[in-house]
Amino acid sequence: MTTVSSPVSGRAIALDDVPDPVFAGAMVGPGVAVDPPRARTVAVAPVDGVLVSVHPHAFVVVDNEGHGVLVHLGIDTVQLNGEGFALLAAKGDMVTRGQPVVRWDPAAVEESGKSPVCPVIALEATVDVLSRLATGSEVAAGDTLFDWK
Incomplete structure (x- = not known):
């Protein structure tokens, strides 16, 4: 089982509440989103693993279970x-849970007219393999968002 931690602090919300039909419809995969405070912050790795994709606005970490x-x-x-956005890590880097990846x-x-809500998605998964989905509560970066069986 993989425990997926929040990459940012904020209010954990259901994907249904994300203002984007692709994420809200779980078309990319199931998960949870976090609505962060409106202050400069750092997004951290949600699991231990390798950064397989890194962009200023998004990144993917693959753990040792794939x-x-x-x-x-x-x-x-x-x-x-x-x-x-400022990258603090690069594609191919090994990261540990809680390690800074992007400053943003x-x-x-929000001032640019975009939503700062952060979807955290279990890629190539189905909702039935996730448990303990944290929604409706405040989370700190590093707190558990969900478990992936």
């Missing part, structure tokens, strides 16, 4: 072309 976890920093933030500013994302 579970891929997508962290998407905001909605439609790819359109910001990296502005307001949710307030600046």
Whole structure:
């Protein structure tokens, strides 16, 4: 079993409440989202593993069980072309849970007209393999969002 931690602090919300039909419909995969405070912060690795994809607005970590976890920093933030984001790790890096990956500013994302809500997605999974989905509560970066059986 893999425990997936929150990459940012904030309020854990159901994917249904994400303002994007692809994430809200779990088309990318099941998971939880976090609505972060509007202050400059750092997104951290949700699991131990290797960074297989790293962009200013999103990254994927694959753990030693082959579970891929997508962290998407905001909605439609790819359109910001990296502005307001700073990479702290690179593709191929081994990371540990809680290790900083991207520095970003949710307030600046919101000021640009984008949502700073952060989906945390279990890639290539089905909702029935997830348990303990944290929603409706405040979480700190590193707190458990869900378990992946």
